[in-house]
Amino acid sequence: MNKNKIITAIVVSLACAAWGGQAVxxxxxxxxxxxxxxxxxxxxxxxxxAECEKITGNPKDVCIAEAKAVRAYDEAVAQAQYTNTxxxxxKARIKIADANYDVDLARCNALTGNDKDVCVKLAKSTKVAAxxxxxxxKKVIEARSDxxxxxxxxxxxxATEKCDALAGAAKDDCIKAxxxxxxx
Numbered sequence: 691m692n693k694n695k696i697i698t699a700i701v702v703s704l705a706c707a708a709w710g711g712q713a714v715x716x717x718x719x720x721x722x723x724x725x726x727x728x729x730x731x732x733x734x735x736x737x738x739x740a741e742c743e744k745i746t747g748n749p750k751d752v753c754i755a756e757a758k759a760v761r762a763y764d765e766a767v768a769q770a771q772y773t774n775t776x777x778x779x780x781k782a783r784i785k786i787a788d789a790n791y792d793v794d795l796a797r798c799n800a801l802t803g804n805d806k807d808v809c810v811k812l813a814k815s816t817k818v819a820a821x822x823x824x825x826x827x828k829k830v831i832e833a834r835s836d837x838x839x840x841x842x843x844x845x846x847x848x849a850t851e852k853c854d855a856l857a858g859a860a861k862d863d864c865i866k867a868x869x870x871x872x873x874x
Contacts, residue, residue, distance in 0.1 A: 766782035
């Protein structure tokens with residue numbers, strides 16, 4: 691696995707881990723940042739592609755695939771941050787895995803025979819692993835979110851049960867405090 695793939699995996703994983711389990715309405719600032727990130731990704735791609743035109747043969751193909759992968763990464767991360775949902779972060783990781791796979795295949799095209807076959811199998815294996823990790827991480831995050839919600843509900847029930855020992859205004863205040871504390 692090359693350095694870019696490791697960095698990609700770390701950044702997107704951190705973004706997924708930081709996801710709080712709730713979508714937030716996009717602000718005008720977020721929309722502007724998203725649009726700017728996409729425009730910058732397009733500009734960076736055009737510049738990188740222009741540099742690739744100076745090269746010939748397979749290195750040119752690899753260069754173009756790398757430029758496309760960087761653009762795909764930038765756009766996917768921008769979309770995930772803009773949307774700010776677990777689904778968006780998972781979709782970003784899948785898009786990045788696809789782009790990295792295309793780069794790997796471009797590198798494999800420089801090889802022949804068994805070396806090429808092994809390279810292609812390794813590229814497919816790397817992609818399958820990245821996709822599996824993305825899907826597994828999504829399930830883990832969903833499970834943790836569900837567990838947090840179940841824990842919150844259970845703690846709320848305990849708090850309201852404690853209020854049953856009180857009467858009148860004290861009980862009302864206790865229940866009100868429990869509702870406020872646990873978001874009910």
